[in-house]
Amino acid sequence: MSQKKVAGPEIERLIQLLAKLPGLGPRSARRAALHLIKKKDQLLVPLAEAMGVAVDRIGICSICGTVDTSDPCAICADPRRDETVLVVVEDVADLWALERAGAINARYHVLGGTLSPLDGIGPEDLNIAGLIARCEAGGITEVILAINATVEGQTTAHYVMDQLSHLDVNVTRLAHGVPVGGELDYLDEGTLAQALKARTRF
């Protein structure tokens, strides 16, 4: 696609920045910019304000590594959360997914990625030292590794488990199995084998 500039520099800059968002390419960034300009009062002005607020107020929680407007974050500061269980996730998006599911009322720890030697991402690039420190401080009985079931995720999970092995905490991981609503015909053999192995009484 042609990248020729056709609008003024201010509009071009807006398009270029929008194109850096995940899910938007050069063409959809132009459409988004035009949509913003046309809906100036309903969308552009409030979005610019919301971004300004985000710039001023959103930061990283020094305890768990999630993003929030307060430090410690709302989850770390919530006294109703179970302090003895720590759910370890790769990314803030995974924390949000678990919170949407509403299946657990514990604290979190965000690693900030997975080990990836090829990309030069080692243990020191992830928030693993912070996790060990939290566990060493005591009070935590279970660490749930809610890490993606990818090769990189599982490598990272094994590394984290090793690092925690000298501590008196139970390290668990999410069950493998058939997704709710999933059709067997579309599942890979590995998932089916795990789902059979971990079958439960009806």
Added chain:
Amino acid sequence: MSQKKVAGPEIERLIQLLAKLPGLGPRSARRAALHLIKKKDQLLVPLAEAMGVAVDRIGICSICGTVDTSDPCAICADPRRDETVLVVVEDVADLWALERAGAINARYHVLGGTLSPLDGIGPEDLNIAGLIARCEAGGITEVILAINATVEGQTTAHYVMDQLSHLDVNVTRLAHGVPVGGELDYLDEGTLAQALKARTRF
């Protein structure tokens, strides 16, 4: 998908506003928000600034109806443009597409949509009166209807042509035919028939 709120109100507002952009749904808006927050200095701060500039400076050209930081816009104000030819487009995005192609050095007129009685969009909702006024003012010899080859677009084109019929201007439209690089096998019969009918000497 669950719309349960899991992040703080400032982040949720950012996600909700991003989800209103074309091409972004609730899930990709969350990813985009997270990406923005993580890349605060490289992306969130400059994008918030670019939007602020857009809010302050971008408006609609009172002559042609495109968006720009000046009024008249850079194209309407450009003395090197052919003032006798007016290219009529549905939308600013179409104007940008023609400018990227760089195939014509004329002035534009943005209608701002197509006639759509079912959606309650009549001639008074489009910038048609402005087009007639520009043609009546004189100096324009050709009006090129560069309107999408959709049913609504062609209905609009016919209406515009009718409205201009009493004036001494040539009204033309874009040629139909095989797109450059296009394969005949994937083209509809209407396009092929038009391409055959308008065949040219090799």
